[in-house]
Amino acid sequence: MTYTDPAHSDAPLLDITGLSKSYGRHRVLTDLDLTLPPGIHALLGPNGSGKTTLVNVLSTLVPYDSGEVRVLGLDPRRDRKALQSLVSLTGQYAAVDEKLSGTENMLMMGRLFGLSRRDAERRADGLLERFGLTEAAHKRVATYSGGMRRKLDIAAGLIGRPQLIFLDEPTTGLDTRSRQALWDEITALARSGASIFLTTQYLEEADALAERIVVLHDGRIVADGTAAQLKGRIGGSTIQLHDDAGHILEEIPTRGSALDVARHLDAVAAARPDVDVTVRRPTLDEVFLELTGEPADTSDRTELDRDEVAA
Ligand SMILES: Nc1ncnc2c1ncn2[C@@H]1O[C@H](COP(=O)(O)OP(=O)(O)OP(=O)(O)O)[C@@H](O)[C@H]1O
Ligand SMILES: [Mg+2]
Numbered sequence: 375m376t377y378t379d380p381a382h383s384d385a386p387l388l389d390i391t392g393l394s395k396s397y398g399r400h401r402v403l404t405d406l407d408l409t410l411p412p413g414i415h416a417l418l419g420p421n422g423s424g425k426t427t428l429v430n431v432l433s434t435l436v437p438y439d440s441g442e443v444r445v446l447g448l449d450p451r452r453d454r455k456a457l458q459s460l461v462s463l464t465g466q467y468a469a470v471d472e473k474l475s476g477t478e479n480m481l482m483m484g485r486l487f488g489l490s491r492r493d494a495e496r497r498a499d500g501l502l503e504r505f506g507l508t509e510a511a512h513k514r515v516a517t518y519s520g521g522m523r524r525k526l527d528i529a530a531g532l533i534g535r536p537q538l539i540f541l542d543e544p545t546t547g548l549d550t551r552s553r554q555a556l557w558d559e560i561t562a563l564a565r566s567g568a569s570i571f572l573t574t575q576y577l578e579e580a581d582a583l584a585e586r587i588v589v590l591h592d593g594r595i596v597a598d599g600t601a602a603q604l605k606g607r608i609g610g611s612t613i614q615l616h617d618d619a620g621h622i623l624e625e626i627p628t629r630g631s632a633l634d635v636a637r638h639l640d641a642v643a644a645a646r647p648d649v650d651v652t653v654r655r656p657t658l659d660e661v662f663l664e665l666t667g668e669p670a671d672t673s674d675r676t677e678l679d680r681d682e683v684a685a
Contacts, residue, residue, distance in 0.1 A: 388408055388444070391442045392405050393441035394439050396439055402424050402593050403438075403593045404593045405441075413570075413585040413586070414572070416574055417573045417574070419573075419589060419590035423590045423592060424590055425542070426465075426542055428590065432445050433540045461538045463531065464527050464542065464544060465527075466542040475514055476507050476511045477498055477502065480502065480526075481494050483530040484533045484534070487534030497535075502526075505525040507529065524552075524556075528544060528556070528559075537567075538569045539569070540571050553579075557583060591665065597661070604661045605657070606630070610627070611635060611655050612653070612656075613635065614626075615642065615646070615649045616649070616650040
C-alpha cells in the first residue's frame with residue numbers, strides 16, 4: 375500500500391454528492407451536490423437555510439446522515455481526527471473564554487492543536503499583533519468589545535495553521551471599519567495559501583471576497599457560480615434613462631448582449647437624443663431575491679452600510 379497524504383494530493387477542497395442531514399424528523403440539508411477547488415468561497419442564504427449546519431458537517435462538528443462527503447480528500451465522519459488537524463472553524467457565536475486573557479485563549483487553542491509551548495507563544499504573539507490585539511493581549515476577554523472578541527476568535531482558529539478555514543458569519547455585528555479590516559485579513563490568508571469557506575448573509579461580502587458563491591435556500595443549493603455568473607442568471611443589463619438631476623425616468627430591460635443593448639440604445643437615441651443613459655447590470659441583491667424570494671438581511675447594519683449597498 376502506498377501512502378498518499380490527501381492534504382497534499384490534488385483532491386478538491388470540497389467534493390460532495392447527495393449530502394443530506396436531518397435533526398430528528400426535520401430535514402435541514404437535502405441532497406447537496408458541490409465541488410469546489412481551493413480558494414475563497416461563500417455560502418450565502420437566509421436565516422434557517424442550513425448554512426451553519428453545512429459548515430458544522432464539513433468541519434466534523436456534527437455527523438451527516440447520507441451522501442459522499444470529502445473535505446481535502448478526507449471524510450469528515452470516517453477521518454475525523456485527521457481532518458481536524460487540517461481545518462479550523464470559527465463559529466457563528468464567539469467561543470472564546472471570557473475569564474481568560476487574549477493570550478491565554480490563544481495558548482489554550484495552541485495546546486489543543488498540539489503545538490509546543492514555545493511555538494504556541496510565538497504564533498500567539500504574531501497573530502494577536504496581526505489582528506491589532508497586542509495591547510489588549512493581557513486583558514481579560516470579558517473587557518473586550520464584540521469586534522475584538524470576534525477577531526480573537528478568528529485568530530485563535532488560525533494558530534494551528536489550518537489549510538481550510540471555516541468562518542460562520544465572520545463579520546456579523548462588526549462596524550464597517552472592522553468588517554473591511556477582516557475582509558483584508560481574509561484576503562491575506564488566502565494569499566498565504568489557505569482556503570476559506572465562509573457563510574454570510576451579506577451579498578456585498580460574497581461579491582467582494584468569494585471566487586464562488588453557493589446560494590442555499592431551505593437546505594437546498596439553488597445557485598452556484600461566480601458573482602458575475604449569478605448576476606447573469608437573472609437576465610441581461612438594464613438601460614436607465616435619467617433626467618438632469620439624475621432621477622430615473624425609465625428602465626429598459628435588455629438581453630445583455632452588445633447587439634441587443636445597441637439596438638435599444640439606437641431606439642432611445644432616435645427618440646430622445648439628449649437624455650442621459652446608464653447601462654446597469656443586475657445586482658446580487660436582485661439575484662438573491664429572485665432565487666430565494668427573500669431580501670438579504672440588512673437588519674443589523676448601520677446607515678453607512680446601507681448607503682454603501684445602495685451606491
Ligand atoms: N441542533 C439542532 N437541532 C435541531 N434543529 C436544528 C439544530 N441546528 C439547526 N437546526 C435547524 O436547522 C435549520 C437550519 O439551521 P442553521 O442554523 O443551519 O441555519 P443558518 O442558515 O445557519 O441560519 P442563520 O442565518 O440564522 O444562522 C433550522 O430550521 C434550525 O432550526
Ligand atoms: Mg447560522
